[in-house]
Amino acid sequence: MARAALIAALLMATPTAAAESDCAQGAYRLSDGGVIDVAAASEGALRWRGLDGASGELKRDGDHWAGTTGWTGRPDGLTVRFDCAAKTMQFGERKGQQIAFETRETSFTSHGTQLVGRLVMPPGDGPVPIVVLLHGAEFSSARDSNSLQRMLPAAGIGAFVYDKRGTGASGDKYTQVFSLLADDAVAALAETRRMAGARGTRFGFQGPSQGGWIAPLAATRTQVDFLIVSFGLAVSVADEDREAIAFQMGLKGYGPDVIAKAQEIGAAATRVFESVVAGETIEGIDELDSVRTRYRNAPWYKDVHGNFTHVILDMTAEEIRAKAPAYAFGTPVHYDPMPTLRAVRVPQLWALGGQDIDAPAGETARRIKGLIAAGQPITLAVFPKAEHGMTEFETAPDGSRVSTRFTPGYFRLLIDYARGAPLASAYGDAEITRPAAKK
Template sequence: MPNLPIRALRLLAAAFAFGAMTSPAAATDAKDCAPAAYRLPDGGVIDLAPSDPGTLRWRGLDGATGKLVAAGGDWISQFGWTGRPDGIHVRLDDCAAGRITFDGKIARRIALDVQDTAFTSHDTRLVGRLVLPPGKGPVPVVILLHGAEFDSARDTNSLQRLLPAAGIGAFVYDKRGTGASGDAYTQDYSLLADDAAAALAEARRLAGTRGGRFGFQGPSQGGWVAPLAATRTDIDFVIISFGLAVSVVDEDREAIAFQMGLKGYGPQVIAKAQEIGDAATRVFESGMTDGIAELDAVRARYRGEPWYKDVYGNYTHIILGMSAEDIRTKGAQFRFHTPFRYDPMPTLRAVTAPQLWALGGMDIDAPSAETARRLKTLIAAGQPITLALFPKAEHGMTEFEEAPDGTRLSTRYTPGYFRLLIDFAKGGALAGHYGDAVMTRPTGD
């Protein structure tokens, strides 16, 4: 979820502990090999990083990805996140020498320039890392913002290696209240925007003469934060990945409508489902103190309907199954200072730097239709915005297959997405196409 995640969804930083490997040798290999980026003989890039305990995940710049499970002396790849073998075998015997064998080909570790650091924003210590590609010349640098996750971005964000492997610097940091950074977790967009501006200043300092163009990349919730930060500092470009140009409240309403529509429900049912969502919104906006009786009433009215089980939304589902008492006693954990009715449009109009928006047409968490419509109005008005709508992508820019019960199993990152980020950050002319993305380019581009 882009705005109010459940802590149980946290990707464990403990994935770096490989005690669950099938053998001590496999554990040693994994620690030697990941996290790191490797170059294939044909120039392709493979990023290798810890995943679930005892496993690794590889990612390619073409969007292909798989989970690696130790099996004897080999590691067996599973297709995307499906759990099915994809026929790719990986050997890690030569990690100490900077080599792995990927699908029968020797891949060599890319010697990235890594600098760990700490900086301050609003009297809070934040920890970060600058990763630069090999060489001495100036390169673009992307400051990687966050979604709503509680995880350490330094542990989990693979773009910190994928971008440098393609000639782009990356600055990654743990947002406040996560990882090794101080203070409490928050969804105060204004405060997070100031943190992003401080991260940019630190990235400039560390990069020195190697820093060329600097830009923000804001995924999901970061799509609200990055434009705010861009209005408070000097920036060369902004990239928004699966973000929104609507409010948090509108996101939940749109998510309910999109999800219910995909399940075949018509306008009348969708309106009733949104009525439930509106009641949940009042509870969230109050800090879990008011509107609970009204939520109980609307739940009682519709609980017997056959469609009730399919109401989800972006944050509505969090409290939909909770009793009134649980909401009062346990709801405090969801008080994140979220600006539920923040309207991002004035900020987007104020951003003068070129913006790239990469959206997924099948995003059920942050539906893209209204955001795309609003962005097109800004483009038509002369804003330097490029919109790329990947029709088969969901939240996270992954494609998926659907089980008979409607469950989605992600299979890969949508083709062209990583290449689009790289080309935009470099600042040259974009290619004619990126995968199957439908492109809307700035007026006169």
């Protein structure tokens, strides 16, 4: 939005609309038993999510909120009204009552840094399982953005959410040092146990994306009952980029010869990236310049993306050196997660997207199946139509993707696994590999 239009929109916004946007946020039990979570979205909009995976955006339209499908911006005909005083909503033809959770804010310390968290418990005083929600690589406050902090309690499961160091209200600087973040997760679990008291019956970590490296590390450093990894990886950061280049180029129709050349570029970018994130003297720029010069005019060059290669690819040597300090996150580029995964003994759930172009599932699924065959108590679910974030999507003529919904069965799978109950025979169209039968 242009700056002038943004200022005009702010001036035209009424205090009533802003207040309704704030008070509307929460989880609602619908008249038919379904659950809808409503959270803040961009520029005063709201986003709703259902446990079945359906999702859309809501924008103010006179005396109601009008819906659009997924993230497409296409009107879907949904009309929603909120009654803040009664804590109710009219969601199309269905009525909903906001669920009154027991919510407590807290702060705790890890390695001398104060971290800020929140425990959200289902109504009542009975014992429940509790999930400690970890993070991906995002810079935003998880307390503001992670909808699982309400969706899990709506299903009878407690949730502890916290701002990782360097984000939201937590202290210190942003980092991607996996070992340090794993220790933070251990501290978060200890605080969860303290706050939950007798209501906590079993405790687990859920690690999305980058959290898929951190959660297993944390599980080897504390007593935990289960572990969930969502769209994470059992390969290194460097291999993630290499596999992403191959998968993305394959989707665009390129053959093995072009993919091999694209991965040459990725390998050169990785050497530069490794020194950048380590905060060290930049190495490999001459090699990167050489391979860029060799392939720059090739028709496929514009399609080389990867996970981090694209960040560096369009920068000049001078730009890389100038911008390097902003990327010195300490990312362990060659961290091998397999020794840690072999050391984890508690039950694990791995939920992956078969169309994930950021963290391709192929090699990770193969490795997890190997651990299952070796006798580890792991359940693997690959949702064939899902991409990163477990959303399904439409593909535009230019190849870009627009998410339409969360893949069916994903939220239900997380809920059932956290409960510790026997899993259903099917979750959407997920291809499920279950733990080997004990002899």
